[in-house]
Amino acid sequence: MNSRGSRRRLKDLLARGTCVAFTLLAVVPLASVLLYLGAKGVSGLSWSFFTELPRPVGESGGGMANAFGGTLFLVGLACAVGIPVGVLSGVYLAEFGGRGRFASVVRFSADVMSGVPSIAVGIFVYTLVVLSMRRFSALAGGIALGILMVPTIMRTTEELLKLVPDSLREAGLALGLPKWRVILRVVLRTGASGIATGIMLAVARVAGETAPLLFTAFNNRFWSARLDRPMGSLPVQVYTYAVSPYAEWHQQAWAAALVLVGMVLVLNVLARLLTWSRGGSR
Amino acid sequence: MARGAEHRAWDGLDGRPSRRGESAATPARRRPWLSRDGEVNLGDLVFRQVTALFAAGTVLTLAAMAIQMTRASALSLERFGLRFLVGRDWDPVRELFGALPFIYGTLVSSLLALLIAVPVSLGVAIYLAELAPLWIRRSLGFVIELLAAIPSVVYGLWGIFVLAPWLRGTVEPALQRALGFLPLFRGTPRGVGMLAGGVILAIMILPTIASVSRDVMRAVPNSLREGALALGATRWETVRAAVLPQARSGIVGAIILGLGRALGETMAVTMVIGNRAEISASLFAPSYTMASVIANEYTEASGDLYLAALSELGLILFGVTLALNLIARLLVWRVGRLPGGAGRL
Known part of the structure; x- marks a missing residue:
């Protein structure tokens, strides 16, 4: 009896140890990625890296100003597409949709869409926008990224608005406000910080997307702010430089990746802090 | 919800x-x-x-x-009908397009990824849902989220310059010494190839499988755990007897979600899998996936048929991931509806 008990305890210990070991193992790649980014990327950072355009192969120096500007521009465009669609759909799901069949179909589509490969979205936008404009364009890139943002924003908005207490809605109606004003002025404002979290996470996701940009925004070695022209971006630049045979470009790829990951991590941490502070105040 | x-x-x-x-x-x-x-x-x-x-x-x-x-x-x-799926030639010059090497590369790299990622992520999920104290649960959960937040292209960069050399210098020779009698581990260790693709995919789908499985485990009612513990079960026995059976369909859903991600993942794989349309038994040999060939050739495709063939690869990818996601969501939702779950899904 006693030996059986100790065997069970041993098995328990073994299983728990395995779980802990696997968890540690799962963290190793993250640590390694961050470590190498720090080791190889920091030395490539300089003022000119942020302000100068790329130089041709063979000339040293130069920067990625085009890619930084392009990424900001593209993410801005994506927000212009993704935020209104995402937030308003979320409002519909939370305030009007309920358990209705249409709302369920929308929810399900959003969930499914968040699993569609981003490269498929790229092909979709290519056939829709690039073919009809007859050229790669920043607009196409922004739309592709915007589509990828919608599911995240929609579902966070819905979840957050459902947490807004009904008493606030009742108070607004009791003041004689029509429903739509109550939603815009009271409900959305109450959920605003949570929705901002969702938007930040969505931005963090699309800022690093490469695949859908390859044949929508394409790439551009020069500065551009035109909607109907190709545009460079940080992830595409990292890709181009990483697969190139030039050591100097590799160095720049590490530096650009470091900046990219820095942006993404800051957004994630901010989003998490917002969530925690909200949880604490309630 | x-x-x-x-x-x-x-x-x-x-x-x-x-x-x-x-x-x-x-x-x-x-x-x-x-x-x-x-x-x-x-x-x-x-x-x-x-x-x-x-x-x-x-x-x-x-x-x-x-x-x-x-x-x-x-x-x-x-032009090709179903022959597209079994054709082995990919020759833009002769306008012959068969997708088999890409389908093979996609399936094998994804299955390899599952083989590595499933045990590890289930370990993580069990630890996070059942064993860890609250503060570890929170902070480690966040770390796993960060793992998912690193852009694909950055994993690719890391794959080219860190993972592939390590595989070439350390892992692949060791595998060859130990298991070289299997055709899987024959050939020159190159670093870049099917194995690298599988490993990088495993890293990228691990957070998905781990966090969804953790959530379904949290959705299992606490009364079941309490019942098992009250009968004198150890923590592990509680997990095995009370939690896992209830969460099983949700965990399967999580794995399918991970598979969906692996199949469609593009950049990181493209950068480390070697991009050669060959079917080889060796895991060390270069391979090619559907998403990779689209990424590499779509902008350069000359000729309507070439572009259509690449689009068809995209269509297959889209259809398959759509179906997988549908199944996975249904499975995960089913666990989410268990009455009295310990956590919200």
Whole structure:
């Protein structure tokens, strides 16, 4: 009896140890990625890296100003597409949709869409926008990224608005406000910080997307702010430089990746802090 | 999601027909914009329809994607039919397109990824859901989220310069010494190849499988755990006997979600898998996936048939991931509906 008990305890210990070991193992790649980014990327950072355009192969120096500007521009465009669609759909799901069949179909589509490969979205936008404009364009890139943002924003908005207490809605109606004003002025404002979290996470996701940009925004070695022209971006630049045979470009790829990951991590941490502070105040 | 059922705040407030003014024949549900005295509030009507329109946008986009991609691949669908799936030649010059090497590369790299990622992520999920103290749960959960947040192209960069050299110098020679009698581990260790693709995919799908499995385990009612513990079960026995059986379909859903991600993942794989359209038994040999060939050749595809063939690869990818996601969501939702779950899904 006693030996059986100790065997069970041993098995328990073994299983728990395995779980802990696997968890540690799962963290190793993250640590390694961050470590190498720090080791190889920091030395490539300089003022000119942020302000100068790329130089041709063979000339040293130069920067990625085009890619930084392009990424900001593209993410801005994506927000212009993704935020209104995402937030308003979320409002519909939370305030009007309920358990209705249409709302369920929308929810399900959003969930499914968040699993569609981003490269498929790229092909979709290519056939829709690039073919009809007859050229790669920043607009196409922004739309592709915007589509990828919608599911995240929609579902966070819905979840957050459902947490807004009904008493606030009742108070607004009791003041004689029509429903739509109550939603815009009271409900959305109450959920605003949570929705901002969702938007930040969505931005963090699309800022690093490469695949859908390859044949929508394409790439551009020069500065551009035109909607109907190709545009460079940080992830595409990292890709181009990483697969190139030039050591100097590799160095720049590490530096650009470091900046990219820095942006993404800051957004994630901010989003998490917002969530925690909200949880604490309630 | 769980609160969706009772959340019909507006209906009780102003959608209900007032006993005096309104005839009982007009059910209020169809006209929720009626205010109490039966007046139509135009603003509400418009607002509701506008939000509904945006909500419909997602469904329409999904449908439009299916239609557009089918149209884009029409030429190839017509010319090759089902032969496309079994053809081994990919020759733009002779206009011969067969997808088998890419399908093979995609499937094998994804299965390899599952083989590595499933045990590890289940270990993580069990630890996070059942064993870890609260502060570790929170902070480690966040670390796993960060793992998912690193852009694919950065994993690719790391794969080229850190993972592949390590595989070439350390892992692959060791595998060859130990298991070299298997055809899987023959050939020159190159670093870049199927194994590198599988490992990098495993890293990228681990957070998905781990966090969804953790959530379904949290959705298992606490009473089951308490019952098992009260019978004298150890923590591990509780997990095995009470938690895992209940969460099984959700965990399968999580794994399918991970598989869906692996199949469609593009950049990191493209950068480390070697990009050669060959079918080889060796895991050390270079390979090619459907997403990679699209990424590499779509902008350069000359000729309508070439472009259509690439689009058809995209269409297959789209269809397969759509189906996998559908199945996975249904499985995960089923666990989410267990009564009295310990955590919200």
